[in-house]
Amino acid sequence: MKMILRWFGEGDDSVALWQIRQIPGVSGIAGALQDIPVGEVWPQERIDALKSQVNQAGLEMEVIESVNIHDDIKLGVASRDQYIENYRQTIRNLGKAGVKVICYNFMPVFDWTRSDLAKPLADGSTVLSYEERLIPKDPLKMMEEIERNANGFSMPGWEPERLKELKLLFEKYAGVDAEKLTANLKYFLEAVIPVCEEADVKMAIHPDDPAWPIFGLPRIVNSRENLMTLVKLVDSPYNGLTLCTGSLGSNPENNVPEIIREFSAMGRIHFAHVRNIKIEGYRNFHEVSHLSSDGSLDMFAIMKALYDTGFQGYIRPDHGRMIWGEKARPGYGLYDRALGVTYLNGLWEALTKMSPR
Ligand SMILES: O=C(O)[C@@H](O)[C@@H](O)[C@H](O)[C@H](O)CO
Numbered sequence: 338m339k340m341i342l343r344w345f346g347e348g349d350d351s352v353a354l355w356q357i358r359q360i361p362g363v364s365g366i367a368g369a370l371q372d373i374p375v376g377e378v379w380p381q382e383r384i385d386a387l388k389s390q391v392n393q394a395g396l397e398m399e400v401i402e403s404v405n406i407h408d409d410i411k412l413g414v415a416s417r418d419q420y421i422e423n424y425r426q427t428i429r430n431l432g433k434a435g436v437k438v439i440c441y442n443f444m445p446v447f448d449w450t451r452s453d454l455a456k457p458l459a460d461g462s463t464v465l466s467y468e469e470r471l472i473p474k475d476p477l478k479m480m481e482e483i484e485r486n487a488n489g490f491s492m493p494g495w496e497p498e499r500l501k502e503l504k505l506l507f508e509k510y511a512g513v514d515a516e517k518l519t520a521n522l523k524y525f526l527e528a529v530i531p532v533c534e535e536a537d538v539k540m541a542i543h544p545d546d547p548a549w550p551i552f553g554l555p556r557i558v559n560s561r562e563n564l565m566t567l568v569k570l571v572d573s574p575y576n577g578l579t580l581c582t583g584s585l586g587s588n589p590e591n592n593v594p595e596i597i598r599e600f601s602a603m604g605r606i607h608f609a610h611v612r613n614i615k616i617e618g619y620r621n622f623h624e625v626s627h628l629s630s631d632g633s634l635d636m637f638a639i640m641k642a643l644y645d646t647g648f649q650g651y652i653r654p655d656h657g658r659m660i661w662g663e664k665a666r667p668g669y670g671l672y673d674r675a676l677g678v679t680y681l682n683g684l685w686e687a688l689t690k691m692s693p694r
């Protein structure tokens with residue numbers, strides 16, 4: 338297991354590399370070039386410059402989160418071929434820089450969705466929350482609220498240039514159901530996985546967050562069943578998962594430790610996002626500290642499922658609370674994620690010493 342932290346890049350993150358370096362047991366970051374428009378090739382020199390900056394801080398950059406997928410690929414329209422070609426080139430370029438895993442998602446239009454980016458908890462911290470009844474009926478309105486509450490940071494997956502055309506995008510998705518979306522994912526994977534095998538870069542799809550369809554858009558990565566369909570679309574170890582406990586766990590019907598055991602034993606989990614959430618009711622949850630007793634997920638059972646199945650991939654804590662007066666991108670402050678790292682590393686050490694391999 339390698340413990341890492343997500344880092345958005347100089348000027349786009351309130352957290353600095355030297356600070357990440359001081360969290361015990363963190364070997365690297367999940368990096369990104371946030372400014373490159375979705376669909377374009379990531380230039381080799383930009384990737385190399387980022388890598389050397391990270392390496393100079395004493396950290397590794399073996400994971401990228403995310404190389405986002407252009408909606409034309411998800412829609413399955415003719416222009417997808419050029420975007421797929423670009424993606425293949427980005428994979429090659431990342432491979433040359435020693436990147437081992439690319440995290441991505443296949444959610445139409447939106448990445449994650451929340452009704453509140455700063456819900457106050459009893460301890461005075463704030464967290465991201467999702468309450469279905471508070472989600473505006475109009476997606477544009479939700480987008481504006483997310484932008485307004487993001488403390489001036491761009492939120493990952495909510496690229497303004499793409500979301501400008503929201504209405505048009507929704508119209509285009511009218512004819513795309515779950516079946517079509519799955520076929521479009523297969524088409525994409527069939528084109529990129531051979532390149533991944535050559536470049537030794539693993540694809541790791543992130544589940545839908547939350548784990549159900551929103552705004553009538555299809556979603557296909559949110560249960561044990563459709564994860565199984567997905568890994569079989571192209572049966573290669575390079576076609577794998579980012580196992581996000583908070584995303585899958587938002588639906589209490591998903592038994593997260595069991596899902597981990599199954600897919601980790603198959604060698605298909607390359608990256609794990611480990612965080613806790615508190616489920617308050619039907620389609621109503623908020624984020625919490627990583628501690629098991631603060632939320633609805635059993636973090637010991639989750640780490641044990643990874644440990645018992647010989648997990649060799651990367652782990653990062655996921656969103657943290659905003660604590661100690663920190664001002665940062667919602668979910669991505671330093672303090673609570675650092676606490677999360679330390680807690681997860683503590684569980685891992687206990688597992689290692691209880692049953693050495
Ligand atoms: O919720 C988050 O902040 C992340 O887990 C996602 O944005 C994740 O990076 C993407 O879905 C992966 O493409």
Ligand SMILES: [Fe+2]
Nearest residue numbers: 581584610655
């Ligand atoms: Fe995640």
